[in-house]
Amino acid sequence: MSNRLADGGLIDRGRRLRFRFDGRGYEGFQGDTLASALLANGARLVGRSFKYHRPRGVFAAGVEEPNALVTLLGQGRREPNARATTTELYDGLVAESQNRWPALSVDLMAVNGLLAPLLPAGFYYKTLFGGPGWRFFEPWVRRAAGLGKGSTAPDLDRYDHKYAHCEVLVVGAGPAGLAAALQAADGGERVMLVEQEPRVGGSLLWDRRTLDGRDGPAWAEAQAQALAAMDNVTLLRRTSAFGYYDDNLVALVERRTDHLAAAPAFTTRQRVWWVRAKRVVLATGAIEQPLLFPDNDRPGVMLAGAARAYLNRWAVKLGSRAVVYTNNDTAYACALDLAAAGIEVAALVDLRPAPDGPWPARLAEAGIALLAGHRLVGCRGGQSVHGVEAAPVNGGAAKPLGCDLVAVSGGWAPAVHLHAQAGGRLGYDEALGAYRPGPVRQAHESVGAATGMFELGQITGATVDDGDASPVGPGVEPAPGKVFVDLADDVTAADVELAQREGYRSVEHLKRYTTLGMGADQGKTSNLAGQSLSAKARAESNAAVGYPSFRPPYAPVTIGALAGADVGLRFVPQRRTALDDWHRRHGAIFVDAGHWRRPRAYLRNGETLEDAYVREAAHVRQSVGIADISTLGKIDIQGPDSLELLQRVYVNDFASLKVGRARYGLMLREDGLAGDDGTTARLGEHHYLMTTTTGHAEHTLSRLEYHLAVDWPELRCVVTSVTEQWAAIAVAGPSSRDLLREVLDGVDLDDVPFLAVADVTLDGVACRLFRISYSGELAYELHLPAGFAEAAWTRLLSAGDGLGVAPYGMEAMGALRIEKGHVTHAEMNGQTGAADLGLGRMAKAAKPHVGRAMSQRPALTDAERPALIGLVPTDGTTDFKGGMHLLREADVTPAPSLPVDSLGHVTSWSYSPALGMPIALALLNGGLAANDGATVYAHDPMGGRVVRARVVSPHFYDPKGERQRG
Amino acid sequence: MRYSAWSLLREAFGGHRGWSRVWRDPEPQARYDIVIVGAGGHGLATAYYLAKNHGVRSIAVLEKGWLGGGNTGRNTTIVRSNYLLPENNRFYEWSLQLWEGLSQDLNFNVMFSQRGVVMLAHGPDQVDALTRRGNSMRLNGIDAEWLDRQAMQDFVPQLDYSDQARFPIAGGLLQPRGGTARHDAVAWGFARAADSLGVDIIQNCEVTGFNIQGGRVRGLDTTRGYISCEKVGLAVAGHTGHLAGLAGLRLPIESHVLQACVSEPVKPMFDTVVSFGRGHFYVSQSDKGGMVFGGDLDGYNSYAQRGNLPMMSHVAAAGVSMFPGLSRLKLLRHWGGIMDMTMDGSPIITESPVGGLYINGGWCYGGFKATPGSGWVFAHTLATGKPHPLNEPFTLDRFRTGHLLNEGGGGPVPNVH
């Protein structure tokens, strides 16, 4: 640590930490940041610039840092673009520099710097599209752009979220925030104080002030302790407020383990807080702005406040000879601090012709030369600054000043980001050369330096020393040369002027054309300077130029943190039926249905999916199978007007449905297209149980609730979801009755005709039996309280052993229903109406119902519309495929003339165990009426396959329905 | 001045002093033949093709803010023609073909990058639905390829193929010619080209009212004075409903916020465009290096052009769940745009019940890719008073007759498309 001052600083010299940067080992102290530790080791060069690959050093001491971005490595982790200035040092930290090849000190990509004349702002809009074209140039441009390298490996860390509520949220624990928090907490209200740094104090950590007789850091710590002692206060360190949203919702990100060599178990790396505050106090301080001069990007040029931070907070001896360059009083203390630390100050160069007040005198007292009315016109150096040239602002000879450190202050801009995100307006303050917070839209106020107020006594109410300094100062016209406005994105003054000349006049065009303020720092130290240049070029005020919108996040936020804990397998919660675990244990492969998972098939030794479903489906046709159909939506409907509700939502009639009977029903949406279907049973005089499809269950419930609340509040009736209460098991096949006879009590199954409902018991548990058939076989659906589902299921399996019972999954269910021509969501896809699905007759009931009016529209009643048909391969063997299009023969020639009109498409297909061949359902223009018996070609151009097929009725199997009634 | 490597070289020696202005900043004239409202990509493209293809000489484009500042300047730049319905895929394919020659035509590099667009399929239903779509594309002469799971893994190895994926990838529908373009450049390229053909682009000029007499539009009130004209073309995207309201019309359109975001720049790590429909997530990497991604609509009517936390958090969760490498990157900025959502999810490019007033809107999530095609057919419609065959289906009347263009089958609720 060659450049560490002998004493001072807020570091723990007792705790040495080892770290590596670009493969070299270094040491630092507890309390260092990576930036301060690198500087303390004399490592100046920390990165290469975005576009020209110029050598760059640490420029700032906080989130505003534009240059010092590194990649953090270690323990299977890789994080590009970490700011060295906010990365707390820990033992074993490993970092590497970015955007250089092959190495930081010898970066061959620096050739871009030589080509700079060819690469002005937006050069890529003017070229690279001719010749071999963008396709050729783009990969080069992409490789040159970007900063660090990301990793595609899964993140080994976890993240979480937390909601919090408080009366007052104070953002920033500098003097202003500490004072505001204490004041608010006194009233007993819930107060949250959040600070992005690991320590409270803000500017007091480096500004060497005394308050109430204590030095700044001690005063701040005392305030923090007073706050910590109150149980209505939450103080969060390492926590940044990054977004200010509607209704005073402020988003924070807390870095919980990033500063630790090893994170404690069960602790997330970062946490996003969603804080709902009655009132927000923004005590976010101010961000120092630079002054522009040629080659102002050399390592060793840094903000004056940052220089003081490295000196005072981290005890870094930044160089041996410094020049301080300023337009305002605040940097005088920098010169004094440098001198006090034993660094020679070649001169303080002040733009102002005659700076007054106490500071020039203090400078003189310390024997530091003042060059008033001067500006810097040059800066020499390579991988480090060697010297600068100062010249009178009004013209005159330049004077070289040898130095290895240039501390710059162009004044301080209030950190108005959150204020602006919240919808607050900003007002440009000509004297300050920055925006101040203006009128607000939400409940927040700004205090302290965030308003441009720099009087410490007034901000804190404490008795303070005479160290106040005003940030007010004039602007400067940079001397000609390579003047960097935006270090993060390598935007120069020439780029800004070029944009202006070319007519990119709006501040948003300026931003987008030059990329000013679009880098990782979002222009925290460059936007204002760029806007000022633009204003000068336009001979207009800064206020007229304006500013681009402020958007969250205030500083970049880890995407994993925003995502929180519900990622990976937990991204969408898994909904499980009561039989889920049984399926899992018995070889089920699952398929998603809404949030549910359902068994697709139960694979036995070595079976393929097709083997399994064909076996399962055949089984149902031959003996008996059982299936878990618990995911069907179930809605209990009660009240005197229940029937009226059904009459209004279903297209078909329910008035004639008797108690103890069930009926299939079809619902349309308001636009007249099919919405949902299912069976509804009448359980009592004013009591119905509606079933819905799995996918539409929630929507249908919600629509019923909507109709009852909004459209028909006069109906006395209530709907209640009982989907979760009842498990449901389909028992299907010629032996289903025999099987049920074995296990059910309380009913004579011969008295349960097709579409009847019966109350039964199974081992003493009250269940409901519905004689409903989806498979077309003699079949039942048994509804039973979910907790008994597994017992009932295994009971059915053991009781049916002799009958050869077997479970069947979704795929077999699909095969069975396709054989029967029943539609599901593949056909009821939101583009089909009742008639298209072959359900037109149901809608003939002369009663108003949802969707009736719109279903009469011409296009929906057109006989040429696609309608449901069946398909069989003319060769009796070739498989179909979902998503095949139906074409005329002429259109399936090897080279048809495109475009080709599709006549329809295959919606579902299966191998039919009953028919012994592949079959399909399809929607075909004109439907069966126009095409019965016709030959069509089912074409899968992507798969390169055509199936010659015959159009048949979609009811392939037992079209009269004799088996289900049997 | 024409842009080329040579002009750049020449200017490099002259300190870049010789570049001409990209567009003028004219004062509005009292009268134009055709006024386009909205200097987004669509408005500017319309003006350009009106001048270029139809020889119209008196055109103004009025923009309430800065040109390109609407959705054109804030979209995730995906260009594709992978639609299901022939009406849509033919229109978008024509647009895609225009994209393929756009940089040359405009003499402005719009950085159209044909890096491919993949839509992921998970369950068997999605495989069928995307197969149907890809096949429809092929029947219309559009490139489409099916990638099975293994092919997906080869093509986009960055996605999660492990047993930690909540929605395992079954395959994907790839359109190789799809890709991205530099959104701002599209607005600027069209603006520069239109300006050079004499189109007046007038920024900071908000249309505040219509002068309609005898059922015909005669002129417009604007914040920069009254402008009379023969015909008006609305191309105001999220503000279509609002402006139609000023002209006394109600439309089957609602305005909703769609959000997007960008990460800090990183070296190339993602070379195509992926959309993960099941998780409402899609992602690509900008040439600058930012991962650009977004998700679903916020779901309620809004004219607030800003983002919010729940949707961003959800988008991040979907992103990390499908593309785990996103987790340790950092979000740089997030924002919103106001979407003109129609009731069937397809656009409207048509005459209106008011004589001389034409509407181009209802672009939902997908109007950026339509930019050149939309300008082409809207210019045709404005110039001839009749639709181009490609925009014939995109009428207002279709909602009345039921000839809906509903790709996904969602009902008449915008937030389901």
Place this chain on the structure above:
Amino acid sequence: MFLIPCPHCGPRAQTEFHYGDDARRTRPADDAGADAWFDFTYQRDNPKGPHREYWQHVAGCRAWIVVERDTVTHEILSAAPAKAGT
């Protein structure tokens, strides 16, 4: 994420609710004719400013409520049960 003052539960995060539709429309009678139905089903005022709309408190009390909300600022001007008397 604005707050919606649910008349039953009190102020709750917007994420507990599901947006329904424009509440200025009323469902026409079945025989009101094609125009009325077209208007109801498809046409929207889509105002920039106060908007009356239905929301359902899906993750809460499940009530459907009518909210008046500014579509530009998201400020909620009023909220009441959709069904009178609840």
Place this chain on the structure above:
Amino acid sequence: MADATSALTIVTFPGRFGRLDQGGPGLILRERRGLRLTEVAAWDATGLDLPGPNASAPLGDGVALNIGPDRWLLVDTEASPDNAAVVDQSHGRVVLRLTGAAVREVLSKGCPIDLDRFAQGDVAATRLGPFATLLHGIEGGVDLYVARGYAQACWEWLTDAAGEYGYEVPIP
């Protein structure tokens, strides 16, 4: 038939888990099994004195929770309201009892309501992460009701959230 099967069978193991070096488990988590749950939904006056919004009240041997306008959940008690549907939900919802010092900390990881203001006897139908839940304030903790189909995922969510405070699943 035997006892009903718990929806949590494969995830509940008695014991202490997570971080326990900070003064013991912050959360004690168990399933309340065998409760009788009845949903009452009224289309008109019930004729009963049932609790108002966000509140609960003792009823018979059990308690009635207001869960929405004209809707109540009766826990281990019964009632015969007029003009109302009375629907069994005993199997439809899983009830978890959360007690211990860290209950609020854990719930606040997914629940957007102001839990500081949620007192004993209060009822809130609200979200917990991705789940729609019903919270009932009890002495020293909260009873959490969640749909059976999500119960396992919700349990996993809670135990994950509780890891940093340590949690205990008592022997039933």
